[in-house]
Amino acid sequence: MAETNQFFIEREQNKYEVVIGLEVHAQVTSASKLFSSSSTKFGAEPNTQVSFVDAAFPGMLPVINEFCVKQAIKTGIGLKAKINKKSIFDRKNYFYADLPQGYQISQYKYPIIGEGKVILDMADGQKEIGIERLHLEQDAGKSIHDIDPTNTFVDLNRSGVALMEIVSKPDLRSPDEVNAYIKKLRSIMRYLGTCDGNMQEGSLRADVNVSVRRQGDDNFGTRCEIKNVNSIKFMQMAIIYEANRQVDLIEEGKSIDQETRLFDTKKNETRSMRSKEDAHDYRYFPDPDLLPLEISDEFISQIKDEIPELPDEKKKRFIDKFNLSSYEANILVSDIDTSKYFEEVIKNSDVKLATNWITGELFAVLNEKNLEISESPVSSNNLSKLINLIKDGTISGKIAKTIFEEMIDGDKDPQTIVDQKGLKQESDPKALEELINKVIKNNTSKVEEYKSGKEKLFGFFVGQVMKESKGKGNPQLINKILKDKLNG
């Protein structure tokens, strides 16, 4: 099946292209908030991680958390983006119960990070997605409407937590690309340790901008923004729904209103939240409580020194150095923990076998048990030992699978299993010869058949010898000796 990246919405007369841009809100990995020392730990009791600054008490002032700035710069470097040595924090003014200050501190005209790019590996090749900007901003608190029929509860634990808003250019063209883009972004940030990318905990959410245009059209259509979508699956569903809705409007000769929409995950549809006319006037202006953020060259170069090898570079190295296929390398580098595991395993063992065992047996077990590789029941050290036992001929690949099954339960040492169960491969030619002689003796008629041309029977003899060896016979040696005997 020829896989292709092309995605169009087709109607009787026309074919439409979908244009997508994402504004990803990524929670900065940091112990404390963007402008206060409160903890950012997920899942605490409501309103237990709130300072007077976060709750906007009178006279409280924001003080920038240097670590969050560093994290943003790191991410900027990971996105191969321009680091702006001077950026400005602005106030975005609006009233809401979970916005204690009555404004969000964000960056408007002068973000900390400028243009960059992300490379996607699609089935039909690589695609570059432009990054427009990345800026730092505070998260709001959380309004909880479903505890009480008439009252709203407010939890300010999240109020003031640092977010990076990463704005892509309108370069995405399909739900598949959105999937690949989010995964790549998450992969880069997890390599850098700047965002854990945990979508269930809300560490990564996105506003999705969707427009459609007839195939071949150079101008963009009117876009709609779908707010705050918190899983890749929902993003894809929302895009497909929204693009079709817009196409239907065009087909009916109607126009599309630029508006903000919400995705209803239960009904699988988007609906209007507010029109352009009702858009908030946020009255942005530079926050007078904060001076412009100025970053020195030294600070940037210091951060550059801390940047680890990123997925693109790692992939290239895996291909060049280990002779992996692009496909294999992609699988191994996409998640930082997988790549770490892989590199630990191959420190002392064969690369090819390690690749096959990790992407084969190990992934199957992880999938089945719904575990992350960081929670793997088999440690990299023990997997490495297992591979070495195969490589040096102590056990066969087949026995190794049996041993692996046992290793899963409590990360057992494969050598111990081999010793305890006597699973060591029989590679002594003399011992094997004895077994072979026995099989030949017990099957004289079959030997005759074989010699008279029924060569298919060779497999039968191998099976019999294996049986005699209780599965431990070295298959290569058995083959060789058996052939010599039968043909001799």
Place this chain on the structure above:
Amino acid sequence: MSDITKLSLNELIQNIRNKKLSSTEITNSFIERSEKSKKLNTYVTDNFSSALEAAKIFDEKPNMDLKLPGIPIAVKDLFCTNGVRTTAGSNILNNFIPPYESTVTQSMWDEGAILLGKLNCDEFAMGSSNETSFFGNVQNPIGENLVPGGSSGGSSAALAANLTPVTIGTDTGGSIRQPASFTGTVGLKPTYGSCSRYGIVAFASSLDQAGPMSQNVKDAALLLEVISKFDNKDSTSIVFKRNKYSSELTNNIKGLKIGIPNEYRVEGMPKEIEDLWKKGIEIIKDCGAEIVDISLPTTKYALPTYYIVAPAEASSNLARYDGVKYGFRSEGENLIDMYEKTRSEGFGEEVKRRILIGTYVLSSGYYDAYYLKAQKVRQLIKKDFDNVYNNVDAILTPSTPSSAFKIGEKTDDPVSMYLNDIFTVPVNLAGLPGISIPAGIDNKGFPLGLQIIGKPFDEQTILNIAYSMEEKINFKNNITDWWM
């Protein structure tokens, strides 16, 4: 000692150190006088019983090495004080008790001072007469039914009436210097970034600055020394070499060059203000300093610039008073209704006016024409000062275009009220230090002040100039205790 409350801060400290007076005696005297002066309406919240306890504790184990040993001090009700109600003169905070202390007041308590109470002020420091306070207007002790200036009007009145030996105010467009001028007292606004804004209820963040108010220059120098400190809790706090303002104070200003800005001769300025200024110039010459005519051409745009920048910041700073978390709430049908009722009832007219102006000038479509342009003009005003400071060490101007006016006289005319700040506002826009000292009286016998504006971070020079002028002027406030 019969007249403890008439003593200056430095005299009180001397008496405490000499053990001629105890903190308890001093504290008691100020409390007694304050109790008898309720008619002035200077206190919003008193802290008298706690102050007496603190004085007793101090006397039991006096630490004379402190800079303000056992000295009771009342402060403007814009400084958050841990456990003591802080209202900012507003209904919207009338039940607010901060669980934290402002850095500036903490510095005072750390040096042995004792909180006497919280002093009335214009609501959120927005006003020039203390008439916008939710807690009622304040009487100026120099004469019945006169305003004490504003916004630090409770502070200036309490100081002039000897209800507190010194006090601290905040100054966004003149709120320390103008009331000082109206009450015959000394008021200093430090360079922006000298005193921490942490824990001060914000009005206009890029302009607000706390500062000392006192009977004389020496007291101001000492109090400044206590409160001017770098604070990492305020991102706009600045690290610079701070002088030992009181011990480095000198009346030798020989050879200094003092600029007289042409543009401060505003149209319609009363002759007595002009005469006062001339008198000041003569005194400066007498002190051996040189007078230099200078030009600050952008001055005429200062007031309109200020009335864009300050309301813009205020409209955003005051958004947090929404009835959700603390302070006054008026229940409503839903969130929006609650907001509207809370803010309609919680804020007074002047505050609402400024929120509206501020919201307007920041609105999309108007931002460039108003706020952005005002910020550019502000840069030009700053540049004006930078230019003249190549040639002069300080600048002498009147503090205000008039003496204290009658209560109610200007309440219906906001623009005429705003004109009060015409000489003080440029100093805030440029972030400079300025001090007002009493320099004479007008034909009604009301005090008038002169303002000395300094280079950034050069508080010492303006204190020295003020100190040497003070000696020659020898101003005595004529206060009759008419309210008792």
